[in-house]
Structure formats: structure tokens, C-alpha cells
Amino acid sequence: MMEKSLTEENNQENSELLKYRPIRSFVLRQGRLTVGQARALENGLPKFGIQYTVKTLNLSTVFNRGESKKILEIGFGMGEATAHIAQHAPELDFLGVEVHTPGVGALLKLIEELSLTNVRVIQHDVVEVLNNMIVDSSLDGVHIFFPDPWHKKRHHKRRLIQAEFVKLLCSKLKVGAYLHVATDWQEYAEWVLQILQDEPLLKNTALNNEIKCNSTNTPYAEKPAYRPLTKFENRGIKLGHCVWDLVFIRCAV
Numbered sequence: 001m002m003e004k005s006l007t008e009e010n011n012q013e014n015s016e017l018l019k020y021r022p023i024r025s026f027v028l029r030q031g032r033l034t035v036g037q038a039r040a041l042e043n044g045l046p047k048f049g050i051q052y053t054v055k056t057l058n059l060s061t062v063f064n065r066g067e068s069k070k071i072l073e074i075g076f077g078m079g080e081a082t083a084h085i086a087q088h089a090p091e092l093d094f095l096g097v098e099v100h101t102p103g104v105g106a107l108l109k110l111i112e113e114l115s116l117t118n119v120r121v122i123q124h125d126v127v128e129v130l131n132n133m134i135v136d137s138s139l140d141g142v143h144i145f146f147p148d149p150w151h152k153k154r155h156h157k158r159r160l161i162q163a164e165f166v167k168l169l170c171s172k173l174k175v176g177a178y179l180h181v182a183t184d185w186q187e188y189a190e191w192v193l194q195i196l197q198d199e200p201l202l203k204n205t206a207l208n209n210e211i212k213c214n215s216t217n218t219p220y221a222e223k224p225a226y227r228p229l230t231k232f233e234n235r236g237i238k239l240g241h242c243v244w245d246l247v248f249i250r251c252a253v
């Protein structure tokens with residue numbers, strides 16, 4: 001019998017996942033794989049993919065360098081921003097978690113094209129990855145760019161950013177580490193802001209500066225320079241849409 005490829009294993013595991021996952025923050029669309037993505041999955045997964053297991057991950061071993069800072073990106077989509085940021089910050093290590101197979105293929109393709117050595121990928125539900133693989137107080141940063149806003153009220157329970165999820169994230173962040181969320185949906189920005197503000201372990205960087213607080217009084221951060229404008233965001237900006245960045249720091253207990 002032929003051995004199952006990692007991709008096949010991942011796909012099978014993902015259908016299992018649909019039945020059991022607690023927050024239904026994503027819909028697993030099969031999506032068509034381009035030839036390039038399929039090839040990148042075949043070649044790249046063994047090199048840069050980490051299989052989901054119920055066992056903690058030693059991030060220093062995974063990236064083969066102990067001292068570098070470790071950034072987790074949740075729901076990287078097609079990996080455009082991930083690859084760009086990793087390319088411009090070779091001193092940092094990036095762990096990307098995404099469920100969508102074409103997206104995983106797309107990021108693996110970029111890793112290969114740009115010869116990136118500081119990116120690793122897990123194709124799985126991030127809630128389970130955080131619960132079972134990520135050691136407490138081990139992350140220096142978390143990026144969540146344009147999480148699905150789940151516009152309809154009856155779908156709000158599917159939003160990834162919930163108080164309990166943020167508590168889980170806090171347990172994995174080092175003291176002084178950051179959580180960066182960006183969204184182009186105002187009502188979701190307000191929802192995220194409320195949840196992050198209500199979390200006692202987080203402090204809003206936008207309110208650090210008293211002058212800013214008193215004059216413009218905005219709880220949203222300026223877009224950090226490391227976050228590139230994606231094609232999707234550029235299109236939105238041309239249509240007059242706004243983007244809200246929220247950057248919070250993990251405080252000591």
C-alpha cells in the first residue's frame with residue numbers, strides 16, 4: 001500500500017477536526033490547489049511543516065537557534081504578510097498556523113522562492129495548537145491579521161477573538177511580549193478592543209503615550225511598519241475602507 005503523504009494526512013485530520021473543534025472560527029473550504037502550491041506542499045512540508053501532535057513543541061529545537069524571538073502568526077491566509085515580515089526580520093523566528101491547504105501551499109511556495117529559513121508552518125486549528133503544543137510564556141509576539149469578522153450577529157460566537165481565547169494567548173506570551181490584531185471591519189475592531197481592554201494581563205500600547213491619549217484619544221495603534229499592505233488591504237483602502245491595528249503588551253500578573 002502506498003504511504004500517505006503529509007498533505008493527505010493533514011486533509012484527513014482536518015475533516016476530523018471539523019467534528020470536534022470548540023470554536024468554529026473557520027469553514028474548511030476545499031479550495032483548488034495550483035500546481036505550484038501542490039509542489040510546494042510536497043517539497044516544503046517535510047522541511048518547514050510541523051505535524052500537529054498533542055505534545056509540547058521545543059521552539060528552539062524547531063528553529064535550531066535558541067536565543068531568537070519567536071512570533072506566532074494565526075490564520076496567515078496565503079502567507080503574503082508572513083513571508084514579507086520574515087524576509088525583513090531574519091533575526092526573528094515565525095511560526096504560522098493556518099487550516100486552509102492552498103494557503104499553506106502558498107506560504108511554503110514563498111518560503112522556497114525567498115529562501116526563508118526562519119518560518120515554520122502548522123496546518124491545524126490554532127486553539128488546539130496553543131492548548132497542546134505551545135509552552136507557557138514562550139512567545140515574544142502574536143500576529144492576527146484580518147481574522148474572519150463573521151459579520152452576522154448570529155455568527156459572532158464563531159469569532160476567533162473571544163475572552164477565553166485571549167486568556168489562552170496571554171498564558172503563552174512572555175511578560176512584555178505583544179499581541180497585534182488588525183481588522184478592516186469597524187464593529188469587529190470595537191469587539192476586539194473591548195475584549196483586549198477587559199483582559200487584566202494586557203495593556204494597550206496606543207494609550208501609553210499621554211499626549212496621544214489626551215489629544216487624539218484613540219485606542220487604536222498606528223500601523224506598525226513591519227506589517228505590509230496586502231493586495232486585499234490595498235484594494236480596500238482604494239475603496240475608502242479603514243484598517244484598525246490593535247497592539248497590546250502582556251503585563252506581569
Ligand SMILES: C[S@@+](CC[C@H](N)C(=O)[O-])C[C@H]1O[C@@H](n2cnc3c(N)ncnc32)[C@H](O)[C@@H]1O
Nearest residue numbers: 025026075076077098099100125126145146148
Ligand atoms: C480572513 S483570513 C485572513 C488571512 C490573512 N491573515 C490575511 O491578512 O490576508 C482568516 C484566516 O484565518 C484562518 N483561521 C480561522 N480560524 C482559524 C483557526 N482556528 N486556526 C487556524 N487558522 C484559522 C482561516 O482559514 C483564514 O485563512
